[in-house]
Amino acid sequence: MINLTVNGEAHRWDGDPSLPLLWYLRDESGLTGTKYGCGQALCGACTVHVGGQAVRACITAMQDVADQNVVTIEGLHPTGDHPVQKAWRELQVPQCGFCQTGQIMQAAMLLQDNPKPTDEQIREQMAGNICRCGCYTRIEAAIRLAATGV
Amino acid sequence: MTYMFSKRSVAHGIQNVSRRHVLKGAVATGSLVLAAPLARGAHAAAAPTYATGAGDMPHGVVVDPRVFVSIAPDGTVSIVAHRAEMGTGVRTSLPMIVADELEADWARVHVAQAEGNEAKYGNQDTDGSRSTRHYLVPMRQIGAAARTMLEEAAAQKWNVKIEEVKAANHEVVHGASGRRLGYGDLAADAAKLPVPQIKTLRLKDESEFRYIGKGVPFVDLRDITTGRAIYGADVRLPLMKYAVLVRPPVVGGKLVSFDAKDALAVPGVEQVIEAQGWPWPSKFQPLGGVAVIARNTGAAIKGRDALKVVWDDGPNAKYDSDAYRAELEASVRKPGLAVRNEGDVDAALKSADKVVVGEYYIPHLAHVSMEPPAAVADVTDSKAEIWAPLQSPGGTQEDIAKTLGLPLDAVTVHMTLLGGGFGRKSKCDYAIEAALLSRKLKAPVRVQWTREDNIRHDFYHTVSTERIEAGVDKSGKVIAWRHRSAAPSFMSSFQPNVKNESAIELGMGFVDLPFAIPNIRCENPEAAAHTRIGWFRAVSNVPHAFAVQTMVAEIAHALNRDPKDMLLELIGPDRIVDVGKSTKDWWNYGEPFESYPVDAGRLRRVTELAAEKGEWGRKLPAGHGLGIAAHRSFVSYIATVVEVAVDDKGNIAIPRVDTAVDCGTYVNPERIRSQMEGAAIMGISLAKHGEITFKNGRAQQSNFDDFPVARIDEAPAVINVHIAPGQNRPPGGIGEPGVPPFAPAFCNAIFAATGKRIRRLPIGSQLA
Ligand code: FES
Numbered sequence: 001m002i003n004l005t006v007n008g009e010a011h012r013w014d015g016d017p018s019l020p021l022l023w024y025l026r027d028e029s030g031l032t033g034t035k036y037g038c039g040q041a042l043c044g045a046c047t048v049h050v051g052g053q054a055v056r057a058c059i060t061a062m063q064d065v066a067d068q069n070v071v072t073i074e075g076l077h078p079t080g081d082h083p084v085q086k087a088w089r090e091l092q093v094p095q096c097g098f099c100q101t102g103q104i105m106q107a108a109m110l111l112q113d114n115p116k117p118t119d120e121q122i123r124e125q126m127a128g129n130i131c132r133c134g135c136y137t138r139i140e141a142a143i144r145l146a147a148t149g150v
Numbered sequence: 151m152t153y154m155f156s157k158r159s160v161a162h163g164i165q166n167v168s169r170r171h172v173l174k175g176a177v178a179t180g181s182l183v184l185a186a187p188l189a190r191g192a193h194a195a196a197a198p199t200y201a202t203g204a205g206d207m208p209h210g211v212v213v214d215p216r217v218f219v220s221i222a223p224d225g226t227v228s229i230v231a232h233r234a235e236m237g238t239g240v241r242t243s244l245p246m247i248v249a250d251e252l253e254a255d256w257a258r259v260h261v262a263q264a265e266g267n268e269a270k271y272g273n274q275d276t277d278g279s280r281s282t283r284h285y286l287v288p289m290r291q292i293g294a295a296a297r298t299m300l301e302e303a304a305a306q307k308w309n310v311k312i313e314e315v316k317a318a319n320h321e322v323v324h325g326a327s328g329r330r331l332g333y334g335d336l337a338a339d340a341a342k343l344p345v346p347q348i349k350t351l352r353l354k355d356e357s358e359f360r361y362i363g364k365g366v367p368f369v370d371l372r373d374i375t376t377g378r379a380i381y382g383a384d385v386r387l388p389l390m391k392y393a394v395l396v397r398p399p400v401v402g403g404k405l406v407s408f409d410a411k412d413a414l415a416v417p418g419v420e421q422v423i424e425a426q427g428w429p430w431p432s433k434f435q436p437l438g439g440v441a442v443i444a445r446n447t448g449a450a451i452k453g454r455d456a457l458k459v460v461w462d463d464g465p466n467a468k469y470d471s472d473a474y475r476a477e478l479e480a481s482v483r484k485p486g487l488a489v490r491n492e493g494d495v496d497a498a499l500k501s502a503d504k505v506v507v508g509e510y511y512i513p514h515l516a517h518v519s520m521e522p523p524a525a526v527a528d529v530t531d532s533k534a535e536i537w538a539p540l541q542s543p544g545g546t547q548e549d550i551a552k553t554l555g556l557p558l559d560a561v562t563v564h565m566t567l568l569g570g571g572f573g574r575k576s577k578c579d580y581a582i583e584a585a586l587l588s589r590k591l592k593a594p595v596r597v598q599w600t601r602e603d604n605i606r607h608d609f610y611h612t613v614s615t616e617r618i619e620a621g622v623d624k625s626g627k628v629i630a631w632r633h634r635s636a637a638p639s640f641m642s643s644f645q646p647n648v649k650n651e652s653a654i655e656l657g658m659g660f661v662d663l664p665f666a667i668p669n670i671r672c673e674n675p676e677a678a679a680h681t682r683i684g685w686f687r688a689v690s691n692v693p694h695a696f697a698v699q700t701m702v703a704e705i706a707h708a709l710n711r712d713p714k715d716m717l718l719e720l721i722g723p724d725r726i727v728d729v730g731k732s733t734k735d736w737w738n739y740g741e742p743f744e745s746y747p748v749d750a751g752r753l754r755r756v757t758e759l760a761a762e763k764g765e766w767g768r769k770l771p772a773g774h775g776l777g778i779a780a781h782r783s784f785v786s787y788i789a790t791v792v793e794v795a796v797d798d799k800g801n802i803a804i805p806r807v808d809t810a811v812d813c814g815t816y817v818n819p820e821r822i823r824s825q826m827e828g829a830a831i832m833g834i835s836l837a838k839h840g841e842i843t844f845k846n847g848r849a850q851q852s853n854f855d856d857f858p859v860a861r862i863d864e865a866p867a868v869i870n871v872h873i874a875p876g877q878n879r880p881p882g883g884i885g886e887p888g889v890p891p892f893a894p895a896f897c898n899a900i901f902a903a904t905g906k907r908i909r910r911l912p913i914g915s916q917l918a
């Protein structure tokens with residue numbers, strides 16, 4: 001039996017302890033804001049926060065999040081108005097939107113660790129998150145905007 | 151020969167002239183706009199009077215406010231979006247057009263997503279960059295008709311003439327008395343009125359537009375940024391089962407046997423069953439294989455990894471992309487089927503002072519939208535319900551009905567958002583897979599394609615070799631142009647033994663070359679397909695524009711000319727290029743030539759705009775270079791100037807991109823910008839990285855490690871998009887035409903920076 005907290009709520013899992021957290025969130029818990037893009041930690045679509053770090057849920061086993069605090073896009077901000085989310089809307093960053101919850105979770109953690117990142121640091125920290133639609137210049141601008149206040 | 155209007159009408163074999171004419175007569179009024187609107191006082195406006203190919207698409211256009219608009223008593227206006235949202239903003243832009251003519255306040259508009267149902271909504275194929283082009287006028291007419299009905303209802307209520315009242319900002323006002331009624335108060339009465347004749351409608355004057363040409367924030371923005379937006383795999387039904395399939399690794403192969411013992415031992419796996427497949431080619435029918443059914447997707451994937459399967463690889467077992475490349479090269483060095491012929495190319499090449507020759511190779515590509523295909527189906531003996539990200543929801547309804555043997559109206563296709571499409575999701579094999587499994591299991595099923603499935607079993611972008619020979623006379627004028635293009639056609643996914651490119655593919659930047667050269671010949675040597683070919687964003691424009699626009703720079707270099715000046719000289723004097731006179735069965739993106747001619751003047755102006763805004767010719771630091779390319783596709787004109795900086799290890803940075811767009815009338819400029827930004831990134835991906843190779847019939851790549859796409863650290867520092875004024879012209883496409891000019895402009899810039907000419911994509915390690 002694995003106990004964990006997701007977005008402030010107690011969860012328990014008594015299935016396969018090696019199940020990737022991604023599928024627990026999406027299929028077992030209905031938290032579908034976290035996306036599947038590659039399953040191999042190559043694209044960042046599944047990015048969530050675990051214990052104050054951005055992690056790829058697709059390669060994180062349930063047994064590794066026992067007793068941990070998991071935050072998904074649904075729990076990032078109670079009304080969806082985290083500065084990163086607001087900046088994303090201000091600049092109309094998304095196209096299809098599929099990668100964007102992962103991008104936002106990655107960007108939120110980046111700013112938590114480094115509230116005034118340089119452009120170089122933004123590119124470095126966001127390089128694990130693919131956007132096939134190609135919203136990169138706006139992602140960069142939105143992170144700068146979030147850092148300076150929306 | 152009658153020929154193809156839409157990619158799907160090809161699929162459906164709709165090549166029947168009488169059927170076209172029936173369609174045209176019955177429902178195409180939306181596209182055949184009427185030149186004589188009823189003049190009504192000072193507000194009479196000339197309706198746009200251009201024809202489009204919308205009526206020739208399967209099921210044509212439906213112009214009916216009762217289908218698209220409803221108004222609640224509280225005044226909320228619901229407008230139906232009947233096309234697929236995959237990131238272009240169409241789900242916002244089309245309803246916004248209706249709202250504008252309706253004089254609705256956007257803050258009180260709700261967008262309702264249509265299901266797949268073309269009998270009701272008209273054509274829904276969201277590809278070919280057609281949505282705004284085909285629906286600007288019909289959506290305006292729908293809004294104007296609804297507005298007129300509201301005005302009529304108010305006039306009757308007040309017992310005044312309709313000319314005395316005017317709808318504005320969600321209410322109807324009687325000017326003389328100052329009386330006013332909100333749309334919510336009028337809706338019930340308006341709904342009882344007959345829909346006015348299209349030809350009597352007063353369309354707004356451009357100066358009255360509230361939203362058209364200006365734009366509004368797109369409707370899904372909040373849901374996307376909060377994780378509430380629903381894509382195909384986000385649909386959950388009670389008692390739903392989760393399925394992952396293993397499919398034949400070679401197209402045309404089939405299942406021999408499988409051993410499910412280890413798979414069934416995986417915790418959470420419930421069943422392992424054979425999945426029905428069709429022989430190749432079979433349009434969009436599934437490949438078949440084995441399905442692992444589990445309590446969640448993770449368990450299904452793990453179960454699949456444990457499966458042991460034996461395949462018969464079939465006729466494509468030897469497909470090898472290196473060997474095939476050699477075949478294509480040999481083909482373009484020999485004459486092929488002449489598909490455009492002007493003057494005498496052979497004689498002109500013989501007489502030329504100099505012949506510049508370029509051979510270009512553009513490999514297979516996979517679409518890799520961030521959302522891999524996924525679909526949910528709930529099928530019983532008498533009906534089917536599907537939820538999926540689909541570019542062709544109407545076609546999917548038809549294909550599922552046919553596959554299951556159900557009447558069309560027993561199949562409901564719900565359209566989720568698409569996490570990217572790029573042409574892959576025009577093919578509904580994944581939805582058919584889900585439907586078949588649901589029927590077999592008598593339970594709702596979600597089929598999830600893994601990224602590996604997505605890359606190994608795509609309908610790939612074609613692979614092509616392009617050879618151009620350009621003859622130059624003593625005075626430095628280009629007098630001859632022979633272009634040979636050899637590439638397997640996407641028609642090979644619909645029928646066997648296809649050897650030549652279809653009219654659609656030939657029409658994409660090949661036979662429609664807009665250059666002022668007296669002797670032109672385009673030839674298409676044969677090329678047979680050995681895998682599933684489909685259409686990929688911008689389709690054959692990608693290889694054709696790469697070859698043509700690289701060749702222009704090669705000629706410039708050979709003649710010691712500026713590449714931009716060379717390009718402008720080849721585009722030549724402002725004129726309409728009559729491609730049809732030297733090309734049999736020329737396909738003009740399905741559009742009538744009169745509305746959408748090949749206009750050399752527009753291509754010139756957009757080239758000049760990109761050059762001016764991109765400060766062509768400016769002084770650059772060492773290691774930097776500028777490249778330019780211009781291309782007409784999807785009846786829009788795009789030119790791009792790219793600046794690169796290449797270091798001594800061959801790393802490429804992109805300080806700046808300037809893209810100029812002439813798409814005629816534009817509706818939502820902010821989403822045009824985002825499409826052009828995205829096109830640049832997709833251009834970077836395919837120029838630097840994109841390549842699917844085959845060995846023993848199998849695609850060699852499987853995920854983003856071996857099929858990389860551009861990441862943020864490769865993105866341009868700045869992408870400037872310059873939209874040319876064009877509100878007096880018919881609208882052109884936007885989703886695709888930004889892609890073709892990018893790769894050649896980028897590679898021309900690399901040449902300017904390094905002297906290294908890229909003739910084979912991807913660049914990969916060619917600069918290292
Ligand atoms: S799905 Fe986890 S990184 Fe791609």
Ligand code: FES
Pocket residue numbers: 094095096097098099100130131132133134135237520569570
């Ligand atoms: S917005 Fe479509 S993948 Fe990023």
